[in-house]
Amino acid sequence: MDRPVVDGTAVRDGGQQQPTVTGQDGAAGSSRPALTRRGLLGAAGAAGLAVGAAGGAFGYAAAADGRSGGPAATSLGAAAVPFHGAHQAGIVQSQQARVHLAAFDLAAGVKRAQLAALMRRWSDSAARLAEGRPAADHENQIALDAGPCSLTVTFGFGASLFERIGLTAARPEALDPLPDFPDDAIDRSRSDGDLWVQICADDALVAFHALRVLQQQAAGVAAVRWQMSGFSRSPGATARPVTTRNLMGQVDGTNNPRPSDASFASKVFVAAKEADPAWMAGGSYAVVRRIRMLLDNWENLPVDRQERVIGRRKSDGAPLSGGAETTAVDLEKRNPDGTLAVPADAHIRVAAPTANGGATMLRRGFSYHDGFLPDGSPDAGLLFIAFQADPLTGFVPVQRKLAGADSLSRFLRHEASGLYAVPGGAAPGGYVGQALLES
Numbered sequence: 001m002d003r004p005v006v007d008g009t010a011v012r013d014g015g016q017q018q019p020t021v022t023g024q025d026g027a028a029g030s031s032r033p034a035l036t037r038r039g040l041l042g043a044a045g046a047a048g049l050a051v052g053a054a055g056g057a058f059g060y061a062a063a064a065d066g067r068s069g070g071p072a073a074t075s076l077g078a079a080a081v082p083f084h085g086a087h088q089a090g091i092v093q094s095q096q097a098r099v100h101l102a103a104f105d106l107a108a109g110v111k112r113a114q115l116a117a118l119m120r121r122w123s124d125s126a127a128r129l130a131e132g133r134p135a136a137d138h139e140n141q142i143a144l145d146a147g148p149c150s151l152t153v154t155f156g157f158g159a160s161l162f163e164r165i166g167l168t169a170a171r172p173e174a175l176d177p178l179p180d181f182p183d184d185a186i187d188r189s190r191s192d193g194d195l196w197v198q199i200c201a202d203d204a205l206v207a208f209h210a211l212r213v214l215q216q217q218a219a220g221v222a223a224v225r226w227q228m229s230g231f232s233r234s235p236g237a238t239a240r241p242v243t244t245r246n247l248m249g250q251v252d253g254t255n256n257p258r259p260s261d262a263s264f265a266s267k268v269f270v271a272a273k274e275a276d277p278a279w280m281a282g283g284s285y286a287v288v289r290r291i292r293m294l295l296d297n298w299e300n301l302p303v304d305r306q307e308r309v310i311g312r313r314k315s316d317g318a319p320l321s322g323g324a325e326t327t328a329v330d331l332e333k334r335n336p337d338g339t340l341a342v343p344a345d346a347h348i349r350v351a352a353p354t355a356n357g358g359a360t361m362l363r364r365g366f367s368y369h370d371g372f373l374p375d376g377s378p379d380a381g382l383l384f385i386a387f388q389a390d391p392l393t394g395f396v397p398v399q400r401k402l403a404g405a406d407s408l409s410r411f412l413r414h415e416a417s418g419l420y421a422v423p424g425g426a427a428p429g430g431y432v433g434q435a436l437l438e439s
């Protein structure tokens with residue numbers, strides 16, 4: 001799982017700060033200053049939104065204003081991420097506490113126009129829910145009283161979609177199936193899919209509400225193929241902003257690219273002038289892998305050996321070459337006995353962009369735990385999610401190398417896999433995928 005990448009990160013992880021409305025363009029400093037709950041509503045009003053008529057919006061608005069007599073909504077509830085923008089929300093923002101991933105397959109015979117109507121409906125609902133308003137239809141009141149809780153909804157298209165709606169020529173080459181990697185144990189029934197949705201929020205009810213609304217709105221057009229749920233650290237759980245940990249206990253996300261990096265946008269998003277096909281301008285490609293951790297084996301390994309598997313200290317995430325968590329890794333550094341400080345098969349050495357022709361991706365994974373297997377071992381691990389401008393120069397070369405040379409791989413099983421084209425963001429009044437579906 002990976003490190004928060006925008007200013008909002010620090011806000012979320014530390015949990016002690018004021019609510020924010022986080023800009024979704026990902027540029028450094030794109031997080032807007034803290035808004036009060038009244039300010040949030042004021043901003044919504046200024047954008048021409050109908051806040052406060054009935055249902056969830058009224059409940060939230062009234063509570064926020066203190067008119068309902070109940071306690072005021074918290075800063076966590078009031079935090080909002082705009083749905084509209086150049087890029088979709090849910091990519092550059094720090095991980096929220098909860099995630100639902102779902103893939104949908106189109107019903108037989110569904111035409112392009114029906115899919116366009118669904119994408120419009122989904123986009124409209126995602127925009128409303130991200131503001132703490134009720135969905136336009138199929139509103140079930142599960143999230144009644146709650147604020148938006150940093151809800152983001154991100155939509156993607158799988159390779160199988162294009163032929164189904166007669167748009168084969170518009171399918172990006174970058175959506176060619178991922179290769180099989182050594183030791184993959186992929187369950188295809190929990191992989192792929194025509195449509196992909198990533199729903200993230202800092203509240204479990206808010207996240208499930210969005211999932212249920214989208215599922216019901218798709219009835220007759222698309223049905224759930226697979227669904228997975230995950231979690232990350234809750235805002236306020238730590239005394240100060242810190243990088244989150246994964247279920248192996250490692251500090252995870254330190255060396256993610258940051259929006260302030262000069263190459264960030266070109267590595268993560270498809271540039272408009274290079275977009276091929278053109279409808280992917282401002283978009284990204286999401287690689288999704290369900291990676292089970294063999295935790296019984298891992299936890300039997302002494303901590304000093306665990307540290308050599310990753311190449312970082314477990315206590316604070318500092319590289320074994322020295323310094324603190326954010327100190328640049330020195331891959332040449334040697335111990336007094338002449339051995340490499342970061343071993344040759346350490347995860348961070350094998351995965352590093354310098355070892356993979358500059359391959360870079362924005363990792364935004366979540367932990368999952370789905371109970372215990374018959375042998376008593378946890379069915380738990382990482383919902384690995386990586387965004388990049390091109391998976392052929394991002395995920396693919398790195399995973400190819402990891403599968404052969406990474407000492408972490410003997411503690412992992414890749415069990416499900418998906419690759420999705422994530423179109424650019426929608427403008428108000430538009431919908432995600434419009435440039436494809438109305439081409």
Ligand SMILES: C=CC1=C(C)c2cc3[nH]c(cc4nc(cc5[nH]c(cc1n2)c(C)c5CCC(=O)O)C(CCC(=O)O)=C4C)c(C)c3C=C
Nearest residue numbers: 246250251252253254255256291348351352353382398399
């Ligand atoms: C193909 C890409 C990657 C997969 C799959 C992957 C799985 C995976 N990683 C961890 C834990 C950590 N990964 C860390 C760093 C790191 N991982 C990748 C890529 C994949 N990881 C990259 C590119 C990097 C950064 C390398 C660098 O430049 O230093 C770390 C260290 C902290 C950090 O920088 O994030 C940890 C810890 C797990 C547990 C896992 C599968 C379950």
Ligand SMILES: [Fe+2]
Nearest residue numbers: 001347348351
């Ligand atoms: Fe990793």
